[in-house]
Amino acid sequence: MAFSATRLTRFCLAALALAVVAASPPRAEAQQPATLVVPQLGEPKTLSPNFASDSLGFAPTSNVYSHLVAIDWGVNKGTGAYGDLAESWSTSDDGKAVTFKLHKTAKWHDGKPVTSHDVKFTFDTVIARKYPAFVVLKNVREITTPDDNTVVLHLIEPEVGFVPMLAQVSTWTGKIYPKHLWEGQDGFDKGPLVNAPVGSGPFRFVRWERGGLVELEANKDYFRGPPKIDRLVFRQVTDVNVARAEFDSGRLQFLNYEYAPPLAEVAALRRDPKVKVVFTPSHFSRDIQLNLTRKPLDKLEVRQAIAHAIDREAMNRLAFSGFWKPAVHASVESQGELINRDARFPAFDRARAEALLDAAGLPRGAGGWRFDISVTNPNFPDCKAMMEVLVQQLRQVGINAKLEQFDQATWFRRQAEKNFDISCYFTRYGPDPDAFREHFMTGGGRNNMSYSNAELDQLATRAATLRDKAERTKIYHQIQSLIVRDLPYINLFDEQKTTIIRTGWSGFNTEPEAFDKAITWFGYYTVTPPGR
């Protein structure tokens, strides 16, 4: 018989044998060098961070390159900026020149010293080509280098928030490039170093295995001292569930907020002695922007009614299992005394919402609906969870809301074109409160609502140059009063990141012990493996 059962059995056995052979894993895992494998949801676009805003490239490049000044999750306790290559800095009396003194011992990964000329070269190129960091550097008139370790940024206008804003943008883009290797290239997207970076940071670039991983090794000559881990691998794990399974089985030591476990599981995870659950607030909120050019959102009563219709407690329970912090002010908790605690958004009051809508000439019509409106969100899990609840809450007061979700490129485009009614958003309040200008001033870069209030414009412009802290705080309090009165946006929650860490490992950037030391939000310099 050609296809007898015995033959089939034999075939299956052979296949099984093959599988077993393959299964005997080539485990050459030496215990000595400590490797941290950080999962990432996808592939970096490029390893040259200065020409592209690339969320999956932030982590590898932030650990290879250094920055003039940096900021990390320490922003929660009020740190605006701390020096990375800069040892110290001072601002001239007229506020128009910032002088940075550089660390003398910083070296490029090829051994050459890092000098003020590298800083000037990098920033001059960013300014000339209007690369993404230009959003901050556009206020720079000229850069001078009195000596190898001093660099002076001459500003066009005095800007109190300049250094914190530079620190913030540097975590994404605007990293310092070696002049001696990049000079002569046609921009930061050309040449051999685009995807084989040479930096001066705590880790050196080893390899980029396309579709697989980016491997870095400890820079033993790092000017702050070598990191405690020997290897840092950013590995693509494209499925959230698989990453979680690998964490549970102990093969991953750390899951960042991109892989945040459903908050419903947090209670159970907290009971597990092998796992640390870390909540880290930020200086962003999760909120909604209202398009003031769309009817009937142009009516104040309608925006007030929407604010009254929102039950943050219920939203917190349904979307975040009660683990987030509802926000009722036009700011977030990390901003401390900058918060105007007297300026509150309208409280949850469904009857009041209905009354306001009736008064606005929008009574319930056919099917009980007053009007149609669309609610959009980018595909961020937290936005999605919140907006699903919001739609239901609006429908309860007779607003026929429907949810529309878009991929990132489409959503950004629609926001920029002001093609939306109500959208989930992430308003920023720090590292310097000058952020209000970007979001709420007439024509501001993130003012997708088309909000325009001459009084606010004037106040915010003045506050940006004020160096007296008390007076500045007072103005920002006034600005918040205007915002909760006019309601171009409605704040809902303080943003909060959830990370889970295997017990024994410590010093991750979202943990307080790493604040002001991690070198950017994406830095792993401070990570300590078990037993070191």
Add this chain to the structure above:
Amino acid sequence: MNLRRYVVLRLLQLVPVTLVVIIINFLLVHLAPGDVSIILAGDTADPAYLAAIRERYGLDRPFLEQLWRYLVQVGSGDLGLSFRSREPVFAEIMSRVPATLLLVGTSLGLSVIIGTVIGTWIARRPGSTTDSVVSALAVGLFSVPVFWLGLMLVLFFAVQLQLFPAMGMSSVDGPREGPGRILDILHHMVLPVLALMTVSVGQYVRLARSAVAEVMGESYITTVRAIGFSDRTIMMHYALRNALLPVVTVLGLQLGLVLTGAVLTETVFSWPGLGRLIYDAILARDTPVIMGAFIAMSVTVAFASLVTDLVYAFLDPRVAL
């Protein structure tokens, strides 16, 4: 018509096919909202930088001009540079092809062989208990969503038993060359291949079973049986050759999709394949990579159908090329 002339003619057909593919896809990418400048520049970008990117990438030109420039460029054999990594598109695609071929090719090959063997085996006694059970199982497997099956395999084999890895194509600490490297890759292949294979094997079981059962009922089989040939000879020499035709057709169709047919599996297992490259490229509106990948796909489909036709002619002498 002689064979060489036939093959050349078929390959020449590739030119208009590819041209149409390029034009349609160029239009589709163009119609999608948003472009790469927003992805690269970020949401706080300076308008001047957005404009600079569009100019550098030629996105500021009229659609027809962009299309013409692209066609001229492809005509000269250059697929251009990726908008994102600024590396040659051809190299980007080729760096992902081996991983995908290895994964999809292995599982396709295994499922054809195993499926045909099982299908043929149960076709000998249509209607028997074995036939009913195996057939039902085959339909069941065919209906399983591959990402779900992948996750279940991960839970069982990677997490519970810790037998096989679930992430990527090689270990971070694994050997980079030699037999150790091959073993390492084989070890990583087991789960994704199993997931893909389990889903597609059912199809071949069903196909082979019905084809063989049908052929076995033909009068020429009754004739050879009456002559007194053994079951084995009948199956191998007379039945299978005809019964395999539908299997070859389906295999040909699937071969055409070999480069892109496994995006879900590649995602579950973080496999560094072409499917994910295309997916990422589409999300980032990386036109050169998207177009390059579509060209590669249309070439594969054309080749697969050519090979299918050649095999057909070999298996069935009635088919003249």
